[in-house]
Amino acid sequence: xxxxxxxxxxxxxxxxxxxxxxxxxxxxxxxxxxxxxxxxxxxxxxxxxxxxxxxxxxxxxxxxxxxxxxxxxxxxxxxxxxxxxxxxxxxxxxxxxxxxxxxxxxxxxxxxxxxxx
Amino acid sequence: xxxxxxxxxxxxxxxxxxxxxxxxxxxxxxxxxxxxxxxxxxxxxxxxxxxxxxxxxxxxxxxxxxxxxxxxxxxxxxxxxxxxxxxxxxxxxxxxxxxxxxxxxxxxxxxx
Numbered sequence: 001x002x003x004x005x006x007x008x009x010x011x012x013x014x015x016x017x018x019x020x021x022x023x024x025x026x027x028x029x030x031x032x033x034x035x036x037x038x039x040x041x042x043x044x045x046x047x048x049x050x051x052x053x054x055x056x057x058x059x060x061x062x063x064x065x066x067x068x069x070x071x072x073x074x075x076x077x078x079x080x081x082x083x084x085x086x087x088x089x090x091x092x093x094x095x096x097x098x099x100x101x102x103x104x105x106x107x108x109x110x111x112x113x114x115x116x117x
Numbered sequence: 118x119x120x121x122x123x124x125x126x127x128x129x130x131x132x133x134x135x136x137x138x139x140x141x142x143x144x145x146x147x148x149x150x151x152x153x154x155x156x157x158x159x160x161x162x163x164x165x166x167x168x169x170x171x172x173x174x175x176x177x178x179x180x181x182x183x184x185x186x187x188x189x190x191x192x193x194x195x196x197x198x199x200x201x202x203x204x205x206x207x208x209x210x211x212x213x214x215x216x217x218x219x220x221x222x223x224x225x226x227x228x229x
Binding site: 004040041042043044045048056088090103105106107108109110111113 | 121148149151153157158159160161162165167205207209216217219220221222
């Protein structure tokens with residue numbers, strides 16, 4: 001199984017809603033990532049989890065709250081989002097994540113297309 | 118500021134043509150350069166390049182890195198309509214953290 005599975009595929013939410021995005025991988029990877037991709041733009045890193053611990057938060061607003069319940073699962077909790085948060089949210093995983101020594105290729109999920117009204 | 122620049126932004130070719138996509142970078146603590154193909158949603162991994170001058174090949178696709186001039190090229194020969202996608206270049210590096218910095222991508226359209 002070389003897949004990263006994301007649910008839901010599409011999500012429409014109001015600015016007062018609370019929702020969660022889910023990501024799952026069964027490749028035994030120990031690092032998981034959230035990226036945000038606006039239309040016609042490259043993916044931008046939001047968070048990195050390594051061994052279930054938050055390793056990088058790229059100054060993401062607190063209305064985005066990541067959670068890594070175990071090494072196979074990664075959630076992104078959304079609350080009080082703004083219309084400008086509408087984007088494709090991509091989850092990725094890699095074998096490992098090392099702050100300085102090794103580069104791992106990322107495996108991406110198909111993303112959740114989020115629209116905030 | 119770290120940056121990865123791809124050119125051209127978009128390209129339209131006919132089946133059978135050969136294309137060359139460019140990626141230049143200015144990234145602190147460069148570690149590797151990666152190419153991804155993004156069709157519809159999920160980027161899929163193509164190549165990872167760490168050393169200069171060593172060509173990586175996979176079927177009709179090949180790529181090479183020049184660490185002196187800070188660029189990489191991705192070649193696709195005998196293009197097919199299935200090659201239509203956005204091709205993303207990403208550089209691993211960026212200060213004290215090990216993260217991927219993506220370029221804006223090249224949108225390739227292969228017409229029959």
